[in-house]
Amino acid sequence: MTHPSTTAAPKTVLVTGASSGIGEATARRLAAAGHHVVLGARRVERLTVLAKEIEGGGGSALPYPLDVTDPLSMRSFVQAALDRYGRIDVLVNNAGVMPLSRLDALRTDEWDRMIDVNLRGVLHGIAAVLPVMTAQGAGHIVNIASVSGLRVDPTAAVYSATKHAVRALSEGLRQESRHLRVTVISPGLTRSELVDTIADQDTKEAVTGQMALAIPAAAIGEAIHYAITQPADVDVNELVIRPTAQG
Known part of the structure; x- marks a missing residue:
């Protein structure tokens, strides 16, 4: 399904982790709104398929191999x-x-x-685009945190620490910037492949059970679309998006 663009001109939007989940859903939503999406991830074959689907629907997409843990890879992506x-x-x-x-x-x-990935990857992204956006006199950085950046639960101590750090980093960047917009998106339970990264079986089973409440990744893509299409003098600083039934 396509959506009419709400902006006067298409934006060039770089999305890391675009091969699945929130990244893929965001790329699809923004491309449908008429923006140019640059897709970054390690799984290049998935990016290629996604880019072909977007362009087949009349959108604009560029797939590019990206390892966010490598600053050189991030600079090449940019x-x-x-x-x-x-x-x-x-x-x-x-x-x-x-x-x-x-x-x-x-x-x-x-x-x-x-x-x-969760912290240094964000720093590498900021470092790569900040000189470009500063030279342009405008730009928008959207950092995906988590409700785990607002609370801490057993088994999530380190994950929560990285997401708390992303929120702190984002707020510092916002305060230092007068022409740069900074948005933090904190999703609750969302359908994605994050659960697949859990190797501890007891934890994985517990989280998998909770995922019955999860909202689609498209809900987060919609929130990102909302944030980036506000007028230039409006900075949506933080959005928290949870399933209605999540405690």
Whole structure:
């Protein structure tokens, strides 16, 4: 289903983690609204299929291999967008992992992975686009946090720590900027492949049971569309989107 564009001119929007879940849904929603979407993820074959579907529906999409943990990869991703479209209006820092477990399970490799993807990945994205947006005198960074950035639950200590950090980072960036818009989106239970990143079986079973309440990723894509299509002098700072039935 397509939606009429609500903006005077199409924006160039970079989406990390675009191969599934919230990233894919966001790319589809924004492309349907007439924006140019640049799709970044490690699973390039999925990006290629998504880009073909978007372009087959009359949209504009550029797939590009991206590892958010590598600053050089992120800079290459941003440069590819500039080469194709000439400017960068929005970066959606969406890529994330959620291998939940109790701290005493000592899954330290998983802790490092969450810090590398969920926090350093966001920092790499900001570092890559900030000079471009500063030179343009405008830009919008949308960081995907989580309701886990508003609370802490057992098995989610490290994941929550990364998402709390994303919210703090976003607020600092907002305060430092006068021409840059910064939005934090904090989803609750949302259908995605994040549960697949949980290796601890007891935790995975518990979270899988909760996912019966989950809302579709398209609901988050709709929220991002709302935030980026506000007038230039309006900055939607934070949106929390939960299933109605989530406690």
